[in-house]
Amino acid sequence: xxxxxxxxxxxxxxxxxxxxxxxxxxxxxxxxxxxxxxxxxxxxxxxxxxxxxxxxxxxxxxxxxxxxxxxxxxxxxxxxxxxxxxxxxxxxxxxxxxxxxxxxxxxxxxxxxxxxxxxxxxxxxxxxxxxxxxxxxxxxxxxxxxxxxxxxxxxxxxxxxxxxxxxxxxxxxxxxxxxxxxxxxxxxxxxxxxxxxxxxxxxxxxxxxxxxxxxxxxxxxxxxxxxxxxxxxxxxxxxxxxxxxxxxxxxxxxxxxxxxxxxxxxxxxxxxxxxxxxxxxxxxxxxxxxxxxxxxxxxxxxxxxxxxxxxxxxxxxxxxxxxxxxxxxxxxxxxxxxxxxxxxxxxxxxxxxxxxxxxxxxxxxxxxxxxxxxxxxxxxxxxxxxxxxxxxxxxxxxxxxxxxxxxxxxxxx
Numbered sequence: 059x060x061x062x063x064x065x066x067x068x069x070x071x072x073x074x075x076x077x078x079x080x081x082x083x084x085x086x087x088x089x090x091x092x093x094x095x096x097x098x099x100x101x102x103x104x105x106x107x108x109x110x111x112x113x114x115x116x117x118x119x120x121x122x123x124x125x126x127x128x129x130x131x132x133x134x135x136x137x138x139x140x141x142x143x144x145x146x147x148x149x150x151x152x153x154x155x156x157x158x159x160x161x162x163x164x165x166x167x168x169x170x171x172x173x174x175x176x177x178x179x180x181x182x183x184x185x186x187x188x189x190x191x192x193x194x195x196x197x198x199x200x201x202x203x204x205x206x207x208x209x210x211x212x213x214x215x216x217x218x219x220x221x222x223x224x225x226x227x228x229x230x231x232x233x234x235x236x237x238x239x240x241x242x243x244x245x246x247x248x249x250x251x252x253x254x255x256x257x258x259x260x261x262x263x264x265x266x267x268x269x270x271x272x273x274x275x276x277x278x279x280x281x282x283x284x285x286x287x288x289x290x291x292x293x294x295x296x297x298x299x300x301x302x303x304x305x306x307x308x309x310x311x312x313x314x315x316x317x318x319x320x321x322x323x324x325x326x327x328x329x330x331x332x333x334x335x336x337x338x339x340x341x342x343x344x345x346x347x348x349x350x351x352x353x354x355x356x357x358x359x360x361x362x363x364x365x366x367x368x369x370x371x372x373x374x375x376x377x378x379x380x381x382x383x384x385x386x387x388x389x390x391x392x393x394x395x396x397x398x399x400x401x402x403x404x405x406x407x408x409x410x411x412x413x414x415x416x417x418x419x420x421x422x423x424x425x426x427x428x429x430x431x432x433x434x435x436x437x438x439x440x441x442x443x444x445x446x447x448x449x450x451x452x453x454x455x456x457x458x459x460x461x462x463x464x465x466x467x468x469x470x471x
Contacts, residue, residue, distance in 0.1 A: 103281075
């Protein structure tokens with residue numbers, strides 16, 4: 059391993075690799091990416107459901123999602139490679155919410171103003187496009203399982219036609235190949251023990267082996283392991299980043315429904331789901347803030363299975379939305395969000411230590427935002443603007459910002 063680099067990036071997940079790629083799109087730099095895991099996908103990226111939707115509370119987040127997803131939708135151009143493994147699966151995203159038609163119409167107007175395609179569907183239009191979906195807006199009884207009489211919801215439903223997903227491991231592997239082809243060095247099984255600083259400036263890292271690598275720029279993209287690097291330098295300030303266990307279940311999708319389901323954000327019952335094209339499965343997760351509170355003491359040692367009670371509640375809600383679904387087998391897993399407890403938004407930018415940057419606390423937003431956040435950091439370091447850059451002011455997510463005001467602190471914020 060070289061003992062110097064222009065930029066060291068700690069973490070080879072979708073965030074770290076996106077930063078490396080965005081730097082190399084605009085400058086010839088000696089970039090060293092250090093990953094403690096033995097291979098790609100051992101952190102949050104490998105467990106991501108990789109939903110790419112656009113609606114957020116703050117306009118700036120809508121724009122970051124728009125610009126991050128634009129890279130995935132133009133993946134070959136973004137990577138500069140003719141052949142890629144990952145491909146954007148455009149399913150559309152449908153919102154079921156008790157907030158009413160005025161909310162859906164207002165959000166559609168706002169999204170279109172920000173350059174995101176949006177429609178409002180009534181029950182008839184929804185059923186014509188997606189006959190498997192129940193339009194009922196009465197929440198199912200998740201405690202007793204008691205049935206209620208479902209009828210037309212009578213609602214107006216926000217629809218994002220350009221929403222979709224990307225296989226997260228395919229995207230990570232594409233990025234790994236691209237950055238290595240452009241000269242970056244990526245080292246696995248390489249744990250960083252600490253970030254070194256001298257006279258208020260980053261000077262490199264010390265590895266767990268005791269080896270020193272010098273660099274004037276160090277970027278903390280270590281996901282659930284980020285605190286161990288920032289805490290000794292007090293670089294995160296008052297931000298609280300907490301590794302948090304997040305559960306996912308998946309069930310078989312009946313042949314008659316395959317290829318005919320949008321991504322659904324069902325706020326009436328607190329679930330989201332999407333079809334996994336090709337595998338014939340439906341992936342189901344939670345939208346509830348209460349399901350994003352299970353702190354993990356050790357990011358290397360947590361329960362990676364799903365809990366039976368979690369599956370029971372989420373699949374009951376799923377069957378309310380898909381009444382024709384008959385569940386014969388249930389599988390699942392758990393991954394980690396790195397949740398920013400202050401405002402569930404990423405913290406991105408240079409710290410009080412000159413040359414030491416954070417891209418931490420993505421709180422479940424990281425995959426869709428990764429190309430945009432990578433560009434934000436790369437522009438800050440190089441001063442060079444790129445065609446895939448976001449126009450969001452970096453101050454919005456800066457380390458020294460004031461926490462954002464939110465009614466809901468979950469991945470749906």
